[in-house]
Amino acid sequence: MSTQQSSFEIAGLNWTQIRIPLVLVLLAAIPPLVFHEGATYVSRLFIMALIFATLAMALNIVFGHTDQLFLFMGALTGIGAYTTAITAESLGISPWATLLLGALLAGAIGALVCFVSAKLRFTVILISILTLALQFAIVEFFVGASDLTGGSTGMVFSGLAFESIQESLGIHEHVILYYLVLAILGATIVFYDWMRRSKFGIAFDAIRQDEVAAESVGVNVVRYKTVAGFVSAFIIGLIGPMYAQLEGLIIPGMFQFQVIDVLVLIILIVGGMRTLLGPIVGAGIIIYINEELQAAGQWRMVLFGALLIVLFLYFRQGIVPFARDLLHERIKITERLAREEQT
Template identity: 30%
Template sequence: MTNMPPSIVAVERATAASRAALVAGVAIVLVAASLPFWGESSWMREFVEIACYFIFAMMWNLLAGYGGMVSIGQQAFFGFGGYVMLMLGNFAGVNPFIAIPLGALAAGLVAIPVSFVAFRLSGGYFAIGTWVIAEVFRLSFANVSAVGGGSGTTLTALRGIDKATRESTTYWMALACVVAAVVLVYLFLRSKRGLALLAIRDNEVAAESQGIPVARMKLAVYVVAAFGAGLAGALYFVGNLRISPDAAFSVNWTAFAIFMVVIGGIGRIEGPLVGALIFWALNKFLSDYGTWYLLGLGLLAILVTLFFKQGLWGHAQQRWGWSLFPTQRKLLDISPSGSTFLRERP
C-alpha cells in the first residue's frame, strides 16, 4: 500500500482581478481627491449625483440582494435623512456638512421602531408595507409648516459659505462616503455575519436551526440600510440646496435603485456601481426625450432580465471570472502532487 503525502492546503482570499482592482481603486481615489484643484465645478456636481445613486443602490442591494428583504419604501429613510440634515442646519445652527452623518444616524435610529411594523409582514406584503410607511413619512413632513409643508424649503445654512468651498467640500464628502460604503459592505460580507446573512436569505428556517439569530441579523441589516439611505439623502440635498416631500420621498428613488441593481447585478458589490454609472449616463444624455427616455429604461431592464439574468456584471463574472470584490474563499491544494483547486467556500 502506497503512503500518500499529506495535502498542503492554503486559502485564497483574493484574485488577480481583485488585487489589480485594489491598486487601480487607490490610484483613482487619490486622483479623484485632487479634482477640486483642477477640475470644473460641473464635474463635481455630476460626481455627487452619481455617488448618491450608488450609495442608495448599494444599501438596497445589501437589504434585498444579500438579505432577501425586498423593500420599495427605502425612500422613507432617504428623505428622512435629508430633512434631519436641513433642520439641524437651518434651525439648530449645525454645519450642514456635519449634519450629513447626523441625518444618516437619525435615519438609522428611526428604522428601529419602523422595523417593528415592517417585520410583521413578509414577502410581497413587506414590500408594499414599506411603501406605505414611506408615504406616511411623506405626508407627515408635507404637513409641517416649519419645513415648508408640501412645497418644501431651501437649505439656508449654507448661505455664509462661498460656492467654491461648498462644492469642493460636498464633493469630498461624497467621495469619502462612497469609499466608506464600499469598504464597510465588503468587510461585512466577508465576515461571519455576512455568511449568516446569506444563509438567512436562502432559508430562514435552516439558518435559525443552525443557531443564527435571524431576527437580530435582519434588524441590523435593515438599520444599516436605512443609515446608508439617510446618508445618500442628506448628501443629495446638501448638493441640491432645496428639499420637498415629493422630491425626498418619491418612490422613484427605490425604482431607480432596483433598476441599477438589476442592470448591474443583484447580490454583487460591483452591481450597483455598474448600474449607477449606466443609469447616470442614460439620465444625462437621454432624459430630454421625455416619455421615450422612460420607455428606454424599461426596455433596457426587460432585455437585461431576459438575456443577462445575473445582470451585466454578473454575466461578465460568470463568463470571464471577473471579481473585483471577492467575498468567497477558495481552498487550494499546494502540495507537489496535489491539484491546484479543492473547493470554493462562501
C-alpha cells in the first residue's frame, strides 16, 4: 500500500474512491451558488469551461495514451453540430433524435483516421499533419457548402432547449445546459477512469511506451488505436451540439483551429496529461485567463503567451501532477518527522 493511500485511510478517506463523486458534486453545486438572474456572462463562462474540459478529456484518451495527436477537434465538433442540426431540420424532428447521429459520424471519421494512421505506421508528427490538413479542409467545406450549412452566415440553433422545464421550474436555460454538459463530462470521466483501469489502459500504456514491443507481446496496435480514435471523436462530436446550443447558432468560425484546437491542447498540457482531473483544472484556468485578457485588446495574445510560458516553466508536467507530487512529498516529510518523534 502506498504512502498516499495509507495517509488518506488514516484520515478516514480513500481519495481514489471518492474523487470522482466529490468533483462532480462540487461542480453540480456551482449553479445554485453562482448563477444569478441576469448574470448570463458568468453562467456562459462556466458552461464553456465544462465544454472545453470534455474536449480536453477526449484528447487525453487519444493523444495522452496512444500518442495520436488530433489537430482537427474543431472540425469534429463542427461535424457533430452540423450533422445534428441539418439532419433534424431535413427530417422535421427534434435535434435530440439526431444527437447521436452526429457523434457517431464524428466517431467514424476519428476511427478511420486512426485506422489508416496505424496501418501505415504514422508517427505522432505525421498524424498531426494529416489531422491539421483535415481541419482546414472540413472548415472550408462548412464555408463552401452554403446551401447546406448556411456558409459564413451560419444557421440558428436552439433545438436542445427544455422550454417546458424552464417554464415550469422558472429557471434559466443556462442552468439546464450546464447540467446537461456536466452529465456528459461526468460520463466521460467515469468511462475514462474505467478504461485506463481495464485491459484498454494496459494496452494503451504499452503502445505509448513502445509499439513494436507491444505488438511482440500480442497487443493489436491497430485495433486499440482505432478504438481510442473512435471514443475520442465520438465524445467530441457529442459535445458539438452543446457548444452550438450555448452560442445559439452554428457558423464555421466557431470551429476554427485557433478557436478550439489550440485552447484544448493548452488546457490538457497545463492541467496534466493522463490525469483524471487535469482537463477540468486546465479548462478552469485557461478559460478564465482567456476571458480576462479580452479587455487587453491587441495585447491579449502577447499577455496570454507570456502567462503560458510561465505555466509551462513552473508546471512542466501539468498542474495536477505537480500538486500530486508536492502532496506526496509533504506526506513523506510528515511521516518521517512522526517517526523521528517516536524514536
